Amino acid sequence: MNMRNQKEIDAVRTASDPRWADVMARNAQADGRFFYGVRTTGVYCRPSCGSRRPRPQNVSFFDTPAQAEAAGLRPCRRCRPDRETAPGAHTELIAQICRFIEEADGEPTLDELARQAGMSAFHFHRVFKAITGVTPHEYARAHRVRKLQRDLGPAGKVTDAVYDAGYNSAGRFYAESNQILGMTPSEWREGGVNATIHFAVGECSLGSILVAKSERGVCAIWLGDDPDALVRELQDRFPRAQLHGGDAEFEALVARVVGAVEHPRTRLELPLDIRGTAFQRKVWQALQAISPGETASYTEIARRIGAPQSVRAVAQACAANPVALAIPCHRVVRSDGALSGYRWGVERKAALLKREGAATNTARVRDARRGS
Secondary structure, three states, X not given: OOHHHHHHHHHHHHHOOHHHHHHHOOOHHHEOOEEEEEOOOOEEEOOOOOOOOOOHHHEEEEOXXXXXXXXXXXXXXXXXXXXXXXXXXXXXXXXXXXXXXXXXXXXXXXXXXXXXXXXXXXXXXXXXXXXXXXXXXXXXXXXXXXXXHHHOOOOOOHHHHHHHOOOOOHHHHHHHHHHHHOOOHHHHHOOOOOOEEEEEEEEEXXXXXXXXXXXXXXXEEEEXXXXXXXXXXXXXXXXXXXXXXXXXXXXXXXXXHHHHHHOOOOOOOOOEOOOOOHHHHHHHHHHHOOOOOOOEEHHHHHHHOOOOOOHHHHHHHHHOOOEOOOOOHHHEEOOOOEOOOOOOOHHHHHHHHHHHOOOOEOOOHHHHHHHO
């Protein structure tokens, strides 16, 4: 391979990396998440650096200044990437506060947490949400749920697990238990053995499609190439639930979903049974607000939910979406309009957006697939 071909490959690889869009936009919100080095100058910088933009074939990305310096690069004198920024210092502080919340007997008040951080309540609340993507109360609630799920096993009493998890009132927990666990506490202890899920697998122009529905609503819409593999994945996801094939009424639901695949400009409004973290639910709600034919970048979604520093977490929440089309994660693209990874294949993402008439940069679909 000659030098020219290698440079072209390096340029395409860099340009298809989502971090390159942050460099081109001089995105200050990306500072601290990564650094970029320029081989021709021997310097590494922050994404927001105001120096002359480099050519993509000359750029390498690093997670820390130490990695960049180990590669033989020196810090830029303009943006001083070797010096810790305030957000970086706050990150460690907020990590300590998160541990404080997790170790507390109950839920600390906002004023208590702010005093622990040495900030005003208003400033602490804003910094905490910017770094974690959720409020202190939402973080504490999510921690209680994780602890409860871990402790609510076959042995022991439900009441003990409820109070050990930090709930001050068993009555309050039982009022919220269906939303928290998706089932009653006794059903959770038995591994969801009483949960009933109806499902069916159909075919559409994008391949096989599986639709599953619990008593609360649609819990899975998955696309794939192998219908048997989709069913096995459903069995793995709900190992102790009672799975039943769909009846004629359910087949009509599947037909609605297939129709949405073929004509995605029509909103697919269905009762959903989806559970995720507080942050994931915020992202999914924001995705549902994107109209057919429109797109939004991961950075835009992060800003819309009030967590501008959580772009990568937004991408992870998109990847965790269990209901294709109903939560339109295919409408989220990179800042430059290029397509990034999609849980069900970037080619399907491109096809859906094309049918919706969305304006995107589809030239790098192949590269996005390779990097997903």
